Amino acid sequence: MARTVLHNRAFARIAPMRAKLFFYLCLAMAGYLGIRLYLVQVIDGPKLAREALAQDSNTVEVFARRGFIADRNGTVLVRSLPSESVYAVPRDLTDPDATVAKLEAIFGKLDPSIVADLHDKSLWFVWIARKIPVELAQRVRAANLGGGVQLKEEVTGKRIDMVGDMLSTILGFVGTDENGLDGLEYEFDSLLRGQSGQVTLETDDFGRPIPFGHEHVITPAQPGLSLELTVDSYLQFVTEEALDQEVAKSHAKDGTAIVMDPWTGEILAMANIPHFDPNHFWKYPARDYEDRAVVDTYEPGSTYKLVTAAAALTSGRVTLQTRFPARDAITIDGHTIHNADDDMPITGDTETLGEIVEYSHNVGAAEVGLATGAQNFYSMERKAGFGSPTDIELPGESPGIVPSPDQWSELSLPTMSFGQGVSVTPIAMARYYCAIANGGLLMRPRIVRAIEDQRGKIIYQYPPEVEHRVFSEKIAAELRAMLRSVVTHGTGRFVAQIPGYTTAGKTGTAQMVVDGQYAPGHYAASFIGMIPYQHPRYVIYVKIEDPQGMYYGSEIAGPVFARIAREAMLHAGVLP
Secondary structure: OHHHHHHHHHHHHHHHHHHHHHHHHHHHHHHHHHHHHHHHHHHOHHHHHHHHHHHOEEEEEEOOOOOOEEOOOOOEEEEEEEEEEEEEOHHHOOOHHHHHHHHHHHHOOOOHHHHHHHOOOOOOOEEEEEEEEHHHHHHHHHOOOOOOEEEEEEEEEEEEEOOOOOOHHHHOEEOOOOOEEEHHHHHOHHHHOOEOEEEEEEEOOOOOEOOOOOEEEEEOOEOOOEEEEOOOHHHHHHHHHHHHHHHHHOOOOEEEEEEEOOOOOEEEEEEEEOOOOHHHHHHOOHHHHOOHHHHOOEOOHHHHHHHHHHHHHHHOOOOOOOEEEOOOEEEEOOEEEEOOOOOOOOOOOEEEHHHHHHHOOHHHHHHHHHHHOHHHHHHHHHHOOOOOOOOOOOOOOOOOEOOOHHHOOOOHHHHHOOOOOOEEOHHHHHHHHHHHHHOOEEEOOEOEEEEEOOOOOEEEEOOOOEEEEOOOHHHHHHHHHHHHHHHHOOOOOOOOOEOOEOOEEEEEEEEEEEOOEEEEEEEEEEEEEEEOOOOOOEEEEEEEEOOOOOOOHHHHOHHHHHHHHHHHHHHOOOOO
């Protein structure tokens, strides 16, 4: 009995000792683990996280949201709107046929290659649709397509041309990845697209991003800058509508029209027909993308006689009182030059420079050119900017072709004097007539007015840029007076007069060169004018190529000028 009691007392002493020993052991282990946890999480944590992320991560480029393009009044023409893309993981699709049926109910008939890929269980990834609007993405979510079909937000959004085909040949378009492919989108791509960033994403063993995984921004993407154009959307609409109707009416090949401010060189409207819808550019032929105002060259015909007149007056060899023999034909180096059929009839034995321009006599222009001399004529061509690009902010501009005198034949000077044998662009001709309108200054044409940051703050505004003086103010006034006579008494008298306003301008009808030869029945009809005559506010250029039936500049291009000019003055608040 006593032994039992002693044994129990000894055990009672041993149990607390063991408990204390176990407690201290656990406390030591906890302390050790706590220290290790502190070292791993706090001291070495960032380093270990970087190492782990480097083992199962992928650094990807994050594209920036593209800047917008607006007109001179702030109306947005092009912008990038939120969008998403749809993709599928074919191996995760339980019923590919049902998935295809649901997708086609949303997107219409799918491409056969996509349908085939959706049935291929070996594939991990297939694009269904890229950059769809948010509204369409919501329909995809509502279709309950399961985990095999997913939506991905597009950081860059979807580029949308807000005005359809208006101004399309100038604005251009972008590719799927928001890279500029044509027009201003191409020319200013580096500014509009911004600066891409870099992000490190946590990935699985197959390199796929883990949902809700760790994401580390290495370099944030910088949104692109925006463009404010010199274009007035209303004038652009009026210009395109007037040009489009005449091109359709005359069954012409194409047409170009430009409205410029002669004092600043700003392009207020620039239209090309045919044009296209940048939102669906792939549906149109490449020819429709061209900005023919800066890309195409042509022989200008009688509108070039104002270059001849300027050269003659500047040389001093010809004055307004100089008289030339009035005749219908002249033979030079075995070739006979005739007056065009649409020229005004000769009423006397002689005619002045002003009358030659007013009645658009080719023979008279040839005689003026010969009297002026080759070097004086060529010098004026170059001073007027022909043979060099205007440096307008548009891609693909042609400098034109202006041969130097050492390349001329005996026939070159007389024919170039009425616009044959020389090749120019519409923008170059419009710029030259701006010099006549503003007193003799050659302005650099502008279609971009300012560059803005993502907050709409102007960071650079383009000032008017005078390149040089072409001729004196006196000669400019004399040339304007000739253009006024064309409208009041000459070839433009029936088409370019606008009740309540004073206009001035010049008709042009040039035979087109096809396959290296002048083609009978193919003409470029043009009219270049200004309004109002006393102090021109607008210079308006119109050219329509290869019209069927009537083809004279006075009949085809003159009415388009009159319509645009009248609407422009009313838009400016100048009533008749």
